[in-house]
């Protein structure tokens with residue numbers, strides 16, 4: 001295998017046979033700067049992952065033609081119902097008719113949305129979310145426990161909207177009630193509604209319902225419910241449709257914050273002491289807990305990544321994301337492995353290293369150490385600076401989005417099409433990933449650019465770099481192949497210069513191997529620069 005070392009503007013492909021001749025006196029940044037291929041890379045290469053099972057799953061998902069593509073999700077949310085109030089009486093020896101002592105019901109769980117930077121996609125969010133019910137009140141004035149709240153964790157870049165159109169939203173509480181009452185006569189309806197509101201002392205239902213005290217309590221409850229309803233209606237009229245929930249979650253929820261409340265838990269029912277009056281000393285009823293909020297939410301992941309990876313299926317985008325960040329994006333030798341966009345964070349340290357996937361050998365570090373050693377030999381680096389890993393703190397960080405493979409026609413919604421072009425659109429800068437070992441990587445680039453432009457004019461101008469991936473795949477035993485590779489790289493560069501670079505914005509070509517983590521430091525360094533520039537530019541345009 002050949003190590004492609006990219007040094008400033010010159011890439012060099014040097015046959016290992018020539019290695020001995022140069023390595024002793026190699027200086028940095030010259031074409032002769034070559035290294036033997038690391039041992040662990042060979043072991044990695046021989047490990048063939050078991051992919052048959054995965055291939056099947058992928059094929060299944062692909063047949064759904066991106067319908068399950070998770071940048072968009074409709075979620076039916078219900079907060080918890082309140083617990084019922086209790087009907088109980090205080091009992092003591094020699095005091096047979098003690099006062100009412102039923103506890104109130106606990107509050108139902110509310111539903112909150114929390115924006116979490118450690119989450120990369122909407123995968124794993126259930127389509128139905130039901131918060132827990134409050135528990136029932138008990139005797140001797142013991143109130144029911146409030147239920148735990150439910151938290152929906154969404155990635156940064158999620159837009160949350162309330163769905164109100166009848167076709168897409170779930171049924172409302174009122175509609176479900178209507179269904180329940182359908183076909184019943186008036187008496188049966190009344191009975192049903194009463195059952196939904198009241199808890200009676202055992203064997204006292206009929207007696208209660210015949211009593212004037214109960215009728216009074218019932219009327220009071222209905223008045224209260226109507227007042228609440230009126231208030232809500234007025235609110236809605238006043239705020240119009242804008243009162244519908246709409247959140248654009250562009251940054252993680254602050255630590256310690258509960259998040260955004262989207263459905264408030266229902267209140268608990270009243271225990272029977274609530275109905276104690278001067279004249280009625282022994283109310284034998286309590287109320288049931290209230291239903292929570294029922295709401296349908298639309299979650300749309302408009303990834304807000306600094307860098308978006310754009311490439312054909314199988315080019316190695318997910319492999320790169322894994323190598324550069326701690327993301328666990330799926331990798332497999334099949335097209336359309338990635339079906340959902342993923343975001344990872346690259347953290348760059350002051351010594352130029354970055355956080356990889358935790359597999360602790362990062363090739364660039366190895367390279368760097370070799371260089372350091374040479375530097376030391378040449379007296380350029382003081383000895384005590386060597387191997388002191390991670391000098392200083394974190395320098396900067398940025399996010400990278402891995403996207404599903406783009407193919408010709410994606411802009412017309414072929415393949416997984418539009419769904420992720422939307423997320424590409426929300427990246428500050430784009431990086432093309434091509435398989436350099438392929439026949440004609442420039443053809444891929446031409447198609448990629450074309451698709452971006454067709455989808456949205458000007459979008460391809462955000463592309464700043466081409467990662468010529470899989471550079472490790474060249475055959476190093478054949479000097480002709482090595483020469484060929486050199487020529488190919490030059491050809492790729494001149495194609496990029498003439499077809500992709502525009503006035504003022506040049507597109508870099510960087511040969512890398514995502515799989516063996518070669519030359520990634522150079523790629524990261526550049527990405528960091530594009531992000532900085534893009535952020536500055538964005539701040540400028542916002543200021544206008």
Ligand SMILES: Nc1nc2c(ncn2[C@@H]2O[C@H](COP(=O)(O)OP(=O)(O)OP(=O)(O)O)[C@@H](O)[C@H]2O)c(=O)[nH]1
Nearest residue numbers: 313314315316317318319332336337338405514515
């Ligand atoms: N030799 C070599 N193989 C690589 C390299 N990068 C990726 N691969 C392999 O190429 C195949 C595809 O890699 P992925 O990272 O899944 O490619 P992708 O671009 O995310 O593919 P899609 O998700 O289908 O668009 C896998 O078998 C990888 O192991 C590389 O640098 N060198």
Ligand SMILES: [Mg+2]
Nearest residue numbers: 317318337338
């Ligand atoms: Mg992928």
